[in-house]
Amino acid sequence: MKAIANFLKFRRYCTHEKVQRKILPIVDSKECIPEPELDVEFFCNPANRDQIFENIKRRKSCGDIDKVLYLCQKPELKHLLLNELSRIPNLTHPATLNIGNHPEISKLCGSPPEFDFQPTEFEKLAVKMRLLRMDALGPVSGHRSYIFLGDLADLEQALIHYTIEKLTTQGFKIVSVPDILPTKVIERCGLIVDGDRTLVYQLAPHYGDEFSLSGTAEMALAYQLMNSTLEHDELPLKMAAVSRCYRAEASSLADERGIYRVHQFTKVEMFVCSEQDKSDEIFAYIQNIQENLFTSLGLHFKVLNMPPCELGAPAFRKTDMEGWLPGRNIFGELSSCSNCTDFQSRRLNIKYKTKDGNSVYVHTLNGTACAVPRMLIAICETHQLKNGTIAIPNNLQPFMNGKTVIRQQAVPDMRTYKYKPKVM
Incomplete structure (x- = not known):
């Protein structure tokens, strides 16, 4: 009787919960992702064959324009045609076509620091000061992982807050994005998701769909705009996001040791949708923001200026910025900036209305504002002092409670994990 009385007393809440669960829609992400609307008229025109073939060759792409031209004549093989068209890379900016197989230096910014001592590379400096742990982190973290401690963890947050503050003054809207995305979206944005060269961590298919860990916020920001048509006065639409980035890539190069290339890291990313005839202008604008950030x-x-073979599939044009790392005595990549024209928008159905009322595809651009691990390497190696401490750049000090120098940390010892394989 008591159980029945309790049920009658609380039945309103039980019934409400049941109804709520019934009306919640189950959305299959595959149903939301549109079919790509590629430029069939251009790619299936035999008159453009040689131009496309040469572009594929220069970009070292796996696309096959001759197969595309063959399938164009077979309406019953439309699905195969779409698959082959998706392998064709974006066209290449005319100025980029004149670059050989190696990057072309566009400009040098700032001056290299001068030392009256032998500068130490970041990892040795950080470990000695108890700012960083990379070894014996246990089975959860695994290879190419790290833990920032004390002031270095604070410096990471300072970099993020400083960067976001600079971007908001430029009119960027800050968006919080998910780190798990439909694999199909990542593929539509131009990343390789299968084969030996995949850079993507794919999740086990326990939930009836294919999902992967995001490699950059650019893809989630594009996903947010999927199947949308922007008004002309909304452009350029400038968005930025702070996210964790997951990369399955590995490297055995000595220059990429330590935290230079890791499997997960924090990054502030810029993403812009622009009018088609304004994307070159926006490309220069993003690059200028990057230069000002690093100079400051x-x-x-x-x-x-990156050559065609370094563009990847989506980029029409790309620049990289390499910072001087005095501890290693080399330049290392800090950021990149890409104009992807309509490569991504055609695959995700992102359009805008022109002044005359037509709907056309936006041009999408992206640029790294702050990739934390490499920025920390450059900052700490550049601003290290003779006594083994690190001077905090003036512009970051307000985000470090006014602290001006990072010294050896008084942090507790951490447990050292030793992996012991099971004996079968």
């Missing part, structure tokens, strides 16, 4: 932190760096 006292870094010496060079701007590189």
Whole structure:
């Protein structure tokens, strides 16, 4: 009787919960992702064959324009045609076509720091000061992982807050994005998701769909705009996001040791949708923001125009910025900036209305504002002092409670894990 009385007393809440669960829609992400609307008229025109073939060759792409031209004549093989068209890379900016197989230095910014001592590379400096742990982190973290401690963890947050503050003054809207995305979206944005060269961590298919860990916020920001048509006065639409980035890539190069290339890291990313005839202008605008950010932190760096073979599938044009790392005595990549024209928008159905009322595809652009691990390497190596401490750049000090120098940390010892394989 007591059980029945309790049920009658609380039945309103029980019934409400049951009804709520019934009306919640189950959305299959595959149903929301549109079919790509590729430029069939251009790619299936035999008159353009040689131009496309040469572009594929220069970009070292796996696309096959001759197969595309063959399938164009077979309406019953439309699904195969779409698959082959998706392998064709974006066209290439005319100025980029004149670059050989190696990046072209566009400009040098700032001056290299001068030392009256032998500068130490970041990992040795950080470990000695008890700012960083990379070894014996246990089975959860695994290879190419790290833990920032004390002031270095604070410096990471300072970099993020400083970067976001600078971007908001430029009119960027800050968006919080998911780290798990439909694999199909990642593929539509131009990343390789299968084969030996995949950079993507794919999740086990326990939930009836294919999902992967995001490699950059650019893809989630594009996903947010999927199947939308922007008004002309909304452009350029400038968005930025702070996210964790997951990369399955590995490297055995000595220059990429330590935290230079890791499997997960924090990054602030810029993403812009622009009118088609304004994307070159926006490309220069994003690059200028990057240059100002790095200059304001006292870094010496060079701007590189990347050759066709380094563009990847989506980019029409790309620049990299490499910062001087005095501890390693090399330049290392800090950021990149890409104009993807309509490569991504055609695959995700992102359009805008022109002044005359037509709907056309936006041009999408992206640029790294702050990739934390490499920025920390450049800042700490550039601003290290003779006594083994690190001077905090003036512009970051307000985000470090006014602290001006990072010294050896008084942090507790952490447990050292030793992996012991099971004996079968």
